[in-house]
Amino acid sequence: MQVKTIRAVSRAVDVLYSFLGPEKELGPSAIAERVGLDRATVLRMLVTLEERGLLNRNEGNQKYRLGPRVVELAGKFLETDDLAGLAYPEVRRLRDEYNETVSIYIRDGTERICIQRLESNHSLKRNVRLGQRLPLYAGASAKVFLAFMPDEERTALVNSLPVPTGFRGEQLLVALPDIRQAGFAISLGEREEGIGAVAAPIFNRRGKVVAALSLSGPAARLNREKLYSLGSAVREAAQRISNLILDWSD
Amino acid sequence: MQVKTIRAVSRAVDVLYSFLGPEKELGPSAIAERVGLDRATVLRMLVTLEERGLLNRNEGNQKYRLGPRVVELAGKFLETDDLAGLAYPEVRRLRDEYNETVSIYIRDGTERICIQRLESNHSLKRNVRLGQRLPLYAGASAKVFLAFMPDEERTALVNSLPVPTGFRGEQLLVALPDIRQAGFAISLGEREEGIGAVAAPIFNRRGKVVAALSLSGPAARLNREKLYSLGSAVREAAQRISNLILDWSD
DNA sequence: ACCCCCGTTTCATTGTGTGAACTCCTGTAT
DNA sequence: ATACAGGAGTTCACACAATGAAACGGGGGT
Structure with missing residues (x-):
């Protein structure tokens, strides 16, 4: 498929994404510098996006911020994604039973969301945070994605992963067979100091991993033994979610 | 401000919004018909939006659906919006105390989200649903917005409200002084049969209503007396949220 | 085997998006 | 007060990029 993309649209998306940075409000100049466009062009895009509700304008300081319509889109995504809705009862069960944070990630390129x-x-x-992006090279959920991925996809992916220099990623790969065997992965302070997590794969009807179910909390409550002891509970919850998925597609 | 908007971008937003309809997946032709553009144009937009992560392509049936990046944008919006985050503890308290659904709406034009x-x-x-849009002409939250709005803004708004024919909206306006007096509004089967709700305004530092806090549930549990008795609890929770708002802007 | 529908490609036309330069405004330092 | 700097919004002429009509090709249904 060599369809030519639309420059103006792609640039507008750049403008939209520039709001993912730390500042909540941005003016035309700041954005123009960030995305490398003329201020006039950026301004027209801002006005367009605001008119359509994706951005809001702060009349006070003439800056722009994200608008409520993005929430509507996300709500629709989460509703139609099946997964978030279908999985909710199990997520809740797990959370209530162990009173630890339970989350679901899907893979997006070299990251998870x-x-x-x-x-x-x-x-x-x-x-x-809902919508938060985390790396695929560290964390229990990341290992789940890597472990249950077709070999050729994994090797291709591993080379393109933006692993920070100095990160010891070798252990990551050697652990994968054990993870496949056990049906779950654990991590302790792997991505962030002091956090422990257990994660298990959610499969679609084709047996492909579409998501990872994760239970995580402070290492003070979730030490290595505790995490291992939770493994089967998380694996089975993930399996139950998998069974709810009707969708056969990739 | 008579900045010319960018046609291609605005059209791309149309394409994006076409996914808010009932179908979760759409192909180029269906969208083209909906937004009134040529299939080729729509296809280029779809490819562009997919490349940038706002849409995903279902390789199986060659259709498109919303992509995970919209969730990231929404997460950022909700994070920076202050309100959603700041209000969470109070929302939780209310929900736990009465075990009824508690929600917060902001106004967006002639609707609330x-x-x-x-x-x-x-x-x-x-x-x-998170991101769900509801009308401003019915429901407890809607009345809160109307009641605490400057007079001229309200009269301008009321004329542009898309009130369905046959809807008796007169009662709505006459109730507003009482609502201002009480500091909360109730509704019973107003927007949807069998639903009762209490709502109260959340103010910013300028005294402008920026949102409405609502507690709602089946009329079987929330009859008129019950709703009135909950009024002060909701009003006070909303007031506590108002106190957390640091933002002085409009 | 036929047809219809839909996704994708090609191509010529012109309208439209673009950036440089300009104005206007606000806030800050001198 | 005045000068200055920075940023928002405006104008304009040019080039090319977005557009839609038409053609292509594949898949599914009758």
Whole structure:
């Protein structure tokens, strides 16, 4: 498929994504610098996107921020994605039973994205934002994706993973056979200090991994033995979710 | 501000919004018909939006659906919006205390959008989707927005509201002084049969209503007296949320 | 085998998106 | 007060990029 993409649209998406950075509000100049376009061009895009509700304009300082329509799109995505909706009862069961944060990730290129999550009630708890992007080279869920991926896909992926220099990723690969064997993966302080997690794969009807179910919390409550002891519970919950998936597609 | 908007971008947004309809997957032709463009044009937009992660392509049937990046944008919006995050503890308290669905709406033009929500545990419960759009001419939250709006803004708005023919909207306006007086509004089967709700305004530092906090559920549990008795609890929760808002902007 | 529908490609036309330069405004330093 | 800097919004002429009509090709159903 060599369809030519539309430059103006792609650039507008750049503008939209520039709001994913740390600042919540941006003006035309700042964005123009970021995306490498003329201020006039950016301004027209901002006005267009605002008119259509994807952005809002702060009349006070003449800056722009994300608009409520993006939430509507996300709501629709989560509704139609089957997964988030179907999985909710199991996510809730797990969270209630162990009172730790439970989340679901799907893979997006070389990263994973949180599409569902219920947090623990403890005051010290693992915190995950809906839509948050996390790497594929570390963490229990990441290992689940890697472990249950076709070999050729994995080798291709591993080479393109943006692994930070100095990260010891070798252990990651050697653990994969064990993970396939056990049906779940654990991690302790792997991606972030002090966090422990167990994760298991969610399969579609073709046996392909479409998501990872993860239970995570502070290492103080979730030490290595505890994580292993939770493995089968998480694996079985993930399996039950898999059974709910009707979709045969990739 | 008479900046010319960019046609291609605006059309691309049309394409994006066409996924808000009932079908979760759409092909170029279906979209083309919907937005009134040539199939070729739509295809280029689809490819562009997919390349940038806002859409996903189903390789099986060559159709498109919303992509995970929209969730990332929404997550960012909800994070930066302050409100959703700041309000969460109060929303949770209310939900836990009365075990009914609690939600927060912001106004967007002639509609309101749900930006935060926790559902009741009852098996019969009010169901609200994140990002769901509801009208401004009916419902407790709608009346809150109308009641606490500057007069000239309200009269301008009321004329442009897309009230369905046959809807008795007069009662709506006469109730507003009482709502201002009480600090909360109730509704019973107003927008949807069998639903009862109480709502109260959330103010910013300028005293402008930026959102409505709502508690709602089946009329079987929430009859008129019950709703009135919950009024002050909801009003006070909304007031506590208002106090958390640091933002001075409009 | 036929047809119809739909996704994709090609291509010529012109309308449209583009950036440089300009104005206007606001806030800050001198 | 005045000068200055930075940023928002405007104008304009040019080039090329977005567009739609038409053609292609494959898949599914009758």
